[in-house]
Amino acid sequence: MSSDQWLGLVTGILFGFLLQKGRVLRFEKQVGAVLLEDMTILKFMLSAILVGMIGITVLAEADVIATSRKSMNLGAVLLGGALFGGGWAIMGFCPGTSIGALGEGRWHAVFAIIGMLLGAALYAELYPFFKSTVLAWQDFGKIGLPEALGVSAWVVIAVFWVAALALFLFFEKKGL
Amino acid sequence: MKGKTADGGWSPYLAGALLGLLAIASAFASTQWLGKTKYLGASTSFVRAAGLIEQKVAPELVAANEYYTKTKVRIDWQFMLVVGIFAGALISSVTDRSYRLESVPPIWKERFGNSVLKRAVGAVLGGVVAMMGARMASGCPSGHGLSGMMQLSVSGFVAMGMFFMVGILVAALVYGRRSS
Numbered sequence: 001m002s003s004d005q006w007l008g009l010v011t012g013i014l015f016g017f018l019l020q021k022g023r024v025l026r027f028e029k030q031v032g033a034v035l036l037e038d039m040t041i042l043k044f045m046l047s048a049i050l051v052g053m054i055g056i057t058v059l060a061e062a063d064v065i066a067t068s069r070k071s072m073n074l075g076a077v078l079l080g081g082a083l084f085g086g087g088w089a090i091m092g093f094c095p096g097t098s099i100g101a102l103g104e105g106r107w108h109a110v111f112a113i114i115g116m117l118l119g120a121a122l123y124a125e126l127y128p129f130f131k132s133t134v135l136a137w138q139d140f141g142k143i144g145l146p147e148a149l150g151v152s153a154w155v156v157i158a159v160f161w162v163a164a165l166a167l168f169l170f171f172e173k174k175g176l
Numbered sequence: 177m178k179g180k181t182a183d184g185g186w187s188p189y190l191a192g193a194l195l196g197l198l199a200i201a202s203a204f205a206s207t208q209w210l211g212k213t214k215y216l217g218a219s220t221s222f223v224r225a226a227g228l229i230e231q232k233v234a235p236e237l238v239a240a241n242e243y244y245t246k247t248k249v250r251i252d253w254q255f256m257l258v259v260g261i262f263a264g265a266l267i268s269s270v271t272d273r274s275y276r277l278e279s280v281p282p283i284w285k286e287r288f289g290n291s292v293l294k295r296a297v298g299a300v301l302g303g304v305v306a307m308m309g310a311r312m313a314s315g316c317p318s319g320h321g322l323s324g325m326m327q328l329s330v331s332g333f334v335a336m337g338m339f340f341m342v343g344i345l346v347a348a349l350v351y352g353r354r355s356s
Contacts, residue, residue, distance in 0.1 A: 045321055086302075099261045126240055
């Protein structure tokens with residue numbers, strides 16, 4: 001294996017380990033979140049983002065790492081995001097967690113994986129059509145919130161921290 | 177804030193914060209060792225896996241496909257990251273004895289019963305729609321949610337908002353009438 005494959009594998013093992021320890025791989029945790037009954041995955045994701053955004057911003061501002069933002073293509077993100085949200089609620093897994101769920105014995109995740117492989121192949125077939133329609137609507141490019149709002153990255157991070165901590169307090173108070 | 181949850185797992189706040197550290201370390205390590213900053217993601221690997229499978233039956237179709245050509249069908253860093261997720265979850269669940277063979281998940285069972293076939297049909301259909309959406313949006317909860325939001329990317333925030341809003345709507349419609 002090449003060095004990028006090795007690094008990916010080691011990082012992935014740690015990623016999978018933490019996903020499993022956080023108990024976020026399970027169908028009932030994912031569907032529990034969209035049923036607004038169990039906020040485990042939101043606590044997990046937001047905690048990761050709160051910590052990650054500080055380190056990523058420091059390293060990116062110091063030019064130690066490069067950013068790789070995804071394009072804010074309006075049709076793609078809105079329609080794609082809606083399709084994903086709907087499919088996710090029925091499937092009960094996202095791409096990464098389906099693989100992890102299989103790893104912790106929830107073998108029915110194999111059906112979700114088969115569906116997603118079919119979806120990927122279908123998207124590849126339909127790509128020329130989407131490219132000339134949904135994807136061609138309006139593309140704002142790889143913009144960040146600080147530029148879009150005209151404020152420093154640290155203002156965005158501070159506001160996000162306050163909002164997320166308030167949400168955590170609410171979740172704990174309600175026992176979600 | 178408890179360190180352990182009732183089901184023997186770690187506090188989601190703790191496990192999540194550690195994942196944040198992993199994301200930072202991964203961005204740093206990939207830049208140092210590979211010369212390119214890598215961010216956590218998963219859905220592109222499903223395109224590569226689909227392409228690798230399709231190559232076995234219809235290689236000319238894959239070679240002529242614009243999307244496969246653009247995505248580059250190969251086993252790269254992220255593909256191995258996804259393989260690693262399987263291994264990491266296996267190691268963690270076997271060592272803390274939370275590994276369980278399960279054919280139909282809870283919540284689904286309460287709503288649709290014990291039929292594996294029903295679950296299979298639901299999961300395949302949901303999977304097709306979700307992956308089409310993830311590829312259209314160029315990311316899933318890992319790529320848009322974790323990596324995108326960590327980079328304060330507008331698309332990450334909007335995509336996560338859509339995932340949850342539509343997810344909440346569809347979940348209410350699908351699982352609203354449960355027996356318990």
